[in-house]
Amino acid sequence: MAAKLFIVSAPSGAGKTTLVKELLKRFPDLVYSISHTTRTPRQGEVHGKDYFFTDTAQFMEMVESGQMLEWAQVHGNCYGTSALFVQERLAAGQSVLLDIDVQGGRQIMDFGLDSVSIFIMAPSLDVLEQRLRGRGTDAEEVIRMRLKNAKYEIAQKSFYTHVVVNDVLDEAVAELLAIVEQETAN
Ligand SMILES: Nc1ncnc2c1ncn2[C@@H]1O[C@H](COP(=O)(O)OP(=O)(O)OP(=O)(O)O)[C@@H](O)[C@H]1O
Numbered sequence: 001m002a003a004k005l006f007i008v009s010a011p012s013g014a015g016k017t018t019l020v021k022e023l024l025k026r027f028p029d030l031v032y033s034i035s036h037t038t039r040t041p042r043q044g045e046v047h048g049k050d051y052f053f054t055d056t057a058q059f060m061e062m063v064e065s066g067q068m069l070e071w072a073q074v075h076g077n078c079y080g081t082s083a084l085f086v087q088e089r090l091a092a093g094q095s096v097l098l099d100i101d102v103q104g105g106r107q108i109m110d111f112g113l114d115s116v117s118i119f120i121m122a123p124s125l126d127v128l129e130q131r132l133r134g135r136g137t138d139a140e141e142v143i144r145m146r147l148k149n150a151k152y153e154i155a156q157k158s159f160y161t162h163v164v165v166n167d168v169l170d171e172a173v174a175e176l177l178a179i180v181e182q183e184t185a186n
């Protein structure tokens with residue numbers, strides 16, 4: 001099996017986290033890269049499992065000392081991927097999944113790193129809004145900012161190798177799994 005670096009991006013609320021969790025259950029050999037973020041934890045989020053929650057000074061120290069493979073400011077907070085974590089897993093022959101925004105995705109593509117990129121879409125902007133509101137985790141101004149940013153993010157989808165529309169959850173999971181199985185098979 002070939003070790004691959006997967007980039008999964010989506011506008012906020014498209015269902016990327018939900019899909020990735022289901023994918024990891026079905027393809028446990030895939031290693032999820034836990035990002036660092038300056039965002040405050042949502043209810044139920046666990047440090048070291050969902051994210052490494054950090055303050056801005058610690059985050060910028062990691063950036064300035066070259067520890068981030070990529071990083072970006074997203075919806076008003078900083079998010080970044082540990083270079084060491086990704087390099088060690090790939091060197092050990094494991095495939096790694098990065099759940100990152102389009103700016104980080106473009107950085108990795110622009111470095112020329114070999115990767116498979118997947119963009120997740122909601123069926124429409126109305127459904128995206130319903131999902132963000134239905135999740136009930138974000139304040140009104142946060143939802144508005146995420147919906148505003150969604151238009152720019154969706155405009156970046158042509159840079160991605162695969163586009164998956166997350167309408168019926170089971171079908172989208174199956175599509176994602178098929179991509180990962182096919183890409184790691186050779
Ligand atoms: N196919 C689907 N049909 C209906 N609801 C869905 C579907 N996929 C996800 N959801 C719901 O939509 C909401 C947003 O999903 P999720 O949190 O996975 O989005 P996300 O893309 O990871 O967002 P963010 O980037 O903000 O973390 C959740 O309440 C989730 O349960």
Ligand SMILES: Nc1nc2c(ncn2[C@@H]2O[C@H](COP(=O)(O)O)[C@@H](O)[C@H]2O)c(=O)[nH]1
Nearest residue numbers: 035036071072074079080081099100101104
């Ligand atoms: N460029 C990066 N983007 C990241 C990283 N980890 C997560 N993200 C993206 O941020 C937004 C918002 O996430 P949320 O958990 O606050 O809803 C989403 O698009 C994530 O994919 C990262 O390391 N680098």
